[in-house]
Amino acid sequence: MMHFANPSIDGPCLAELREVGVLPPDLIERIDERLGRPETGALNAFLLAGADLIPEGAWLTWLIRRHGCHRFGRVQWHRDTATWAKEASPAEGNLPYRACADGALLVAVLRPDAMPATMRRWPGTRLHGAAATLRELRDLHEQWRQIT
Numbered sequence: 001m002m003h004f005a006n007p008s009i010d011g012p013c014l015a016e017l018r019e020v021g022v023l024p025p026d027l028i029e030r031i032d033e034r035l036g037r038p039e040t041g042a043l044n045a046f047l048l049a050g051a052d053l054i055p056e057g058a059w060l061t062w063l064i065r066r067h068g069c070h071r072f073g074r075v076q077w078h079r080d081t082a083t084w085a086k087e088a089s090p091a092e093g094n095l096p097y098r099a100c101a102d103g104a105l106l107v108a109v110l111r112p113d114a115m116p117a118t119m120r121r122w123p124g125t126r127l128h129g130a131a132a133t134l135r136e137l138r139d140l141h142e143q144w145r146q147i148t
Contacts, residue, residue, distance in 0.1 A: 001032050002041045010043035013113050020066065022058045023050075044093040044110060048141060051134035063131040067112035075108045075132035077143040084122070089144045094118040097140055100128065108132040108140055 004010040017023040031050035035041065047054070063069040078098045084105075089095060092114030096105040104126035107118055112129065119127060132140070 001028055002035070002038045002046070005040050005042055013111060014043055016066075016113075017062070020058075020062055022054065022062050027053060044091075047093075047110060047134060048138045051138040054134055056133045056135075059134055060131050063109055063112060063129075067109070067129065069109050069112065069129040069131035071131045072106055072128075075106075075130055075136040075140060077140060081140075081144070082147060085144045085147050088148055089141050090118065090121055092117045092121075093137070093141075094129075095137070095140050095144060096122065096127070097130070102126070104128055106130045108137055110134075110137050 004014075014023070018025075018028075027050070030053055031046060034053070035046065035049050060071060064071065075097060080099045081095075081097045083099075084096045093110035094107050094114060094117075095110075096107045098106040100106060105122060105128070107115075107127045107129055109115070109129045109132065115127070115129060
């Protein structure tokens with residue numbers, strides 16, 4: 001497996017995903033192969049590259065049961081999203097994709113461990129962590145990139 005450019009940031013989350021069985025060794029190997037076995041990289045890119053390989057049920061269960069996220073229905077690009085997509089997608093990988101009636105933001109969570117950074121990015125705004133599949137996250141990241 002590749003070495004992380006920021007092991008102190010990415011290592012604990014990877015360890016948790018291994019521990020709960022979301023990323024067993026054979027799956028890690030398949031994703032690493034899909035990426036072309038890079039020497040270094042980031043966990044976010046690794047997870048998004050595995051969007052078609054990592055089982056949705058295990059991923060969503062991890063976000064919901066372990067990190068208190070909620071499944072609000074399919075996560076998809078919404079016209080509100082363009083409001084926040086004024087720069088490159090956030091390094092932590094969590095993306096707001098919809099405004100709630102009460103002014104809070106629904107945030108598609110890639111990295112629950114990075115929610116404090118996401119909160120700092122949108123200060124004074126309540127955020128609701130949305131459990132999104134990795135495919136939904138991959139698509140949301142791609143659409144975000146297309147408009148920035």
